[in-house]
Amino acid sequence: MHHLSLPSRAVTRLALGGALGLGATFLAAGAASAHVTVTPSTTASGAYSVLTFSNGHGCDGSPTTRISISIPDGIYAVTPTRHADYTIEKVMETLDEPIDDGHGGEYTQRVAEVVYTATAPLPDGYRDAFELQLKLPDDADGEQLAFPTIQTCETGETAWIDETVEGEPEPETPAPAFTLTAADAGDGHGAETAATTEVSASSDDGDSGTGAVTWVALALGALGLLLGGAAFVRSGTKA
Numbered sequence: 001m002h003h004l005s006l007p008s009r010a011v012t013r014l015a016l017g018g019a020l021g022l023g024a025t026f027l028a029a030g031a032a033s034a035h036v037t038v039t040p041s042t043t044a045s046g047a048y049s050v051l052t053f054s055n056g057h058g059c060d061g062s063p064t065t066r067i068s069i070s071i072p073d074g075i076y077a078v079t080p081t082r083h084a085d086y087t088i089e090k091v092m093e094t095l096d097e098p099i100d101d102g103h104g105g106e107y108t109q110r111v112a113e114v115v116y117t118a119t120a121p122l123p124d125g126y127r128d129a130f131e132l133q134l135k136l137p138d139d140a141d142g143e144q145l146a147f148p149t150i151q152t153c154e155t156g157e158t159a160w161i162d163e164t165v166e167g168e169p170e171p172e173t174p175a176p177a178f179t180l181t182a183a184d185a186g187d188g189h190g191a192e193t194a195a196t197t198e199v200s201a202s203s204d205d206g207d208s209g210t211g212a213v214t215w216v217a218l219a220l221g222a223l224g225l226l227l228g229g230a231a232f233v234r235s236g237t238k239a
Helices: 008-033 189-238
Strands: 037-040 048-055 064-070 078-080 086-100 106-122 128-135 144-146 149-153 157-160 177-179
Touching: 037 177, 048 064, 064 128, 078 086, 078 106, 106 128
Parallel strands: none
Antiparallel strands: 037 048, 048 128, 064 106, 064 149, 078 128, 086 106, 144 177, 149 157
16 A cells, blocks of 8 residues: 655745644634633624623733723613622613503613622732623614723723724724624523423423333243243153
């Protein structure tokens, strides 16, 4: 059997290219981790989403003591996940006019800001994450949703508030943001219910199949006993 081999120059170029590519990957990862970022569980307009905000460094090496996340217009209710290492405050803003909440009531206030204050400063070089559950704005696919964030440290602060414009270089301190997509058929809760129903149906089908196999096995076993008994009787008669 013949094996294909590459010329030594080609091997050298591939190794060099791989090393450069790996280096670029690490540099990109380092740049991304230097920001306060947001990762949504879904970006569908009108859906309920859990947004995970994270930061992995302090302010020029100083430990982080406070993270303040501004909530954009069009979002009214926010449910933060409890965090053992922070106290959490929802800063409320009175609306000019009440807004239908979609459940037979109305909003007269909205959550304008969520503030996390550390019970012990987060050292530089350590990452922390903060989760907010909220309903994304309706009929807003294609729009960018930004959450300007102020990171306060023992010494100084960093304002992650700059807008990221498509086609332009990323600003030095961009606000955590993502782009909304077209609405799903359900609102998130419906999709979860449908998925649960599908899993339950699959489980029922599996149980039914197992039951059928069990009955067939029992029937074959009984038939075997009958045939064995008949053979024993015939052998005794011949004797």
